Amino acid sequence: MDDGRVGPNHTDAALWQRVMAGEAAAFGELFDRRADAIYNFCLRRTADRTAAEDLLSATFLQAWRGRAAVQLVGDSVLPWLYGIAANLTRRHIRGVGRSRAGMARLPIPRPEPDPAEEVAGRLDDERRARRALDMLASLPQRDQDLFVLCVWQGLSYEEAAHALGVPVGTVRSRLSRARARLRSLIGEPLALTGDERAGHRTCSSEEGRWT
Numbered sequence: 001m002d003d004g005r006v007g008p009n010h011t012d013a014a015l016w017q018r019v020m021a022g023e024a025a026a027f028g029e030l031f032d033r034r035a036d037a038i039y040n041f042c043l044r045r046t047a048d049r050t051a052a053e054d055l056l057s058a059t060f061l062q063a064w065r066g067r068a069a070v071q072l073v074g075d076s077v078l079p080w081l082y083g084i085a086a087n088l089t090r091r092h093i094r095g096v097g098r099s100r101a102g103m104a105r106l107p108i109p110r111p112e113p114d115p116a117e118e119v120a121g122r123l124d125d126e127r128r129a130r131r132a133l134d135m136l137a138s139l140p141q142r143d144q145d146l147f148v149l150c151v152w153q154g155l156s157y158e159e160a161a162h163a164l165g166v167p168v169g170t171v172r173s174r175l176s177r178a179r180a181r182l183r184s185l186i187g188e189p190l191a192l193t194g195d196e197r198a199g200h201r202t203c204s205s206e207e208g209r210w211t
Helices: 012-020 024-046 049-065 078-103 117-136 141-152 157-164 168-186 194-198
Strands: none
Touching: 012 024, 024 049, 024 078, 024 117, 024 141, 049 078, 078 141, 078 157, 117 141, 117 168, 141 157, 141 168, 157 168
């Protein structure tokens, strides 16, 4: 996983020191460095690009407001940001569930086809993402967050534990149960994480791509 280290003066920790010193531009640099990772997490949890963009903005807004309470892992701010994003995303998903329950009682309008290739491709991507999320939905919300963080976002067990506020042992056991559940649903083995293959605590983000 890319840890964002460019040099001793450009680590997350160094940038955050500048943020705390009142240098707003440093927060902008941090956003540029970490926005893609947070956006991808939110997209993989919601399968909704608009929601992911809104959650990205909300995550960094909350990080800015709570900057005095930052918790770095080594010199990385990413696990802390993931923790904020996970909380906001769970809240969003609960709200969507309530809205869908209400909408289910209304007549569904027939969608008008759009011939644009770009729109069609985007919808196809979102359908694949939705199928993946439908499978993940069989897991508890906390395990969904954990699976996405470790398998799709490439966090180590320690970083995921920090992001979700649980012990490392809990991360291991929950991830094992989540993988067993998903394996039973798809009827085939899931690719091993980096931890399981190499014995070190780094999960592979490549394994989590939906195709």
